[in-house]
Amino acid sequence: MLELKNISKSYGTQLILDNISLQVKEAEMVSILGPSGSGKSTLLQIIGLLMKPDSGQIHLEGVSYQDLTEKDQATFRNQQLGFVFQFHNLLGEFTCEENIKFPLFIKGSALSASDEELFTKIIETLGIKDILKKLPSQISGGEQQRVAVARALINRPTLLLADEPTGNLDNKNAETLYALFVELKAVWQQRIIMVTHNDKLTSHSDQVIYLNSGRIE
Numbered sequence: 001m002l003e004l005k006n007i008s009k010s011y012g013t014q015l016i017l018d019n020i021s022l023q024v025k026e027a028e029m030v031s032i033l034g035p036s037g038s039g040k041s042t043l044l045q046i047i048g049l050l051m052k053p054d055s056g057q058i059h060l061e062g063v064s065y066q067d068l069t070e071k072d073q074a075t076f077r078n079q080q081l082g083f084v085f086q087f088h089n090l091l092g093e094f095t096c097e098e099n100i101k102f103p104l105f106i107k108g109s110a111l112s113a114s115d116e117e118l119f120t121k122i123i124e125t126l127g128i129k130d131i132l133k134k135l136p137s138q139i140s141g142g143e144q145q146r147v148a149v150a151r152a153l154i155n156r157p158t159l160l161l162a163d164e165p166t167g168n169l170d171n172k173n174a175e176t177l178y179a180l181f182v183e184l185k186a187v188w189q190q191r192i193i194m195v196t197h198n199d200k201l202t203s204h205s206d207q208v209i210y211l212n213s214g215r216i217e
C-alpha cells in the first residue's frame with residue numbers, strides 16, 4: 001500500500017498542497033488531473049522522494065519516508081521507484097539498451113540472469129527490440145518514450161511515477177503509450193501514478209484525482 005496522510009506543501013506564502021490524503025493499492029492505476037499550477041507535479045515529486053512536504057506522512061509498503069536518511073532515500077528511489085517524465089531524459093551518448101540498463105549499472109553489481117530475463121521481457125512487451133543498438137537521436141519520440149518506460153521498469157519498481165508521459169507525443173503515440181500502461185497494470189500488476197492533462201487517457205484508471213486549489217476535488 002502507498003499511503004499519503006495530510007500532505008501539505010507551500011512555496012513561500014503560496015499554499016500548493018493542502019492536507020492531501022490518498023491510498024494506492026498494488027496494481028492500481030491512478031491518474032492525477034487538474035489545471036496548470038494546481039500542484040500535480042509537486043505531489044508526484046513528493047511521492048517520488050524528490051521533494052519533502054512541509055507536513056504529513058507517506059508510507060510505501062510499510063516504509064515511512066520520514067525514517068529514511070538521505071542515503072537511504074537514494075537507494076529507495078533507485079530500488080522501489082520508477083520515473084517517466086515528459087522529456088524522457090535519455091542519455092544521448094548511450095545506446096537505447098545502455099539507457100535501459102543504466103539503473104542496473106548504478107547498483108554496481110554485474111547483471112544477473114534474472115536481470116537479463118526481465119530486460120528481454122520488457123523490450124518484447126514494449127516492442128523496442130529492433131532499436132536497442134541505436135542512439136536516442138536515431139529513433140522517434142514515441143520510441144524514445146518507450147525506452148524511458150523500459151528504463152523505469154528495469155528495477156521492478158513498486159511504484160511507477162509518470163509526469164505527463166504523453167505530453168510531447170502525438171495522439172497516436174500517446175494512446176499507444178497509455179495502452180502499454182494499461183497492459184503493465186493488467187499483466188504485471190504494476191502500480192502506476194500518472195499526471196496527465198489528457199482526460200481521454202484515464203478510462204482504465206482505478207482512481208482519477210482532480211487537484212484544484214491544493215485539494216482533491
Ligand SMILES: Nc1ncnc2c1ncn2[C@@H]1O[C@H](COP(=O)(O)OP(=O)(O)OP(=O)(O)O)[C@@H](O)[C@H]1O
Nearest residue numbers: 011012016034035036037038039040041042043195
Ligand atoms: N520551485 C518552486 N518555487 C516556487 N514555486 C514553485 C516551484 N515549483 C512550482 N512552483 C509553483 O507551484 C505551483 C504548482 O506547480 P506544479 O508544477 O506542481 O503544478 P502542475 O499542476 O504540475 O502544473 P502544470 O500542469 O502546468 O505542469 C505553481 O504555481 C508553480 O508556479
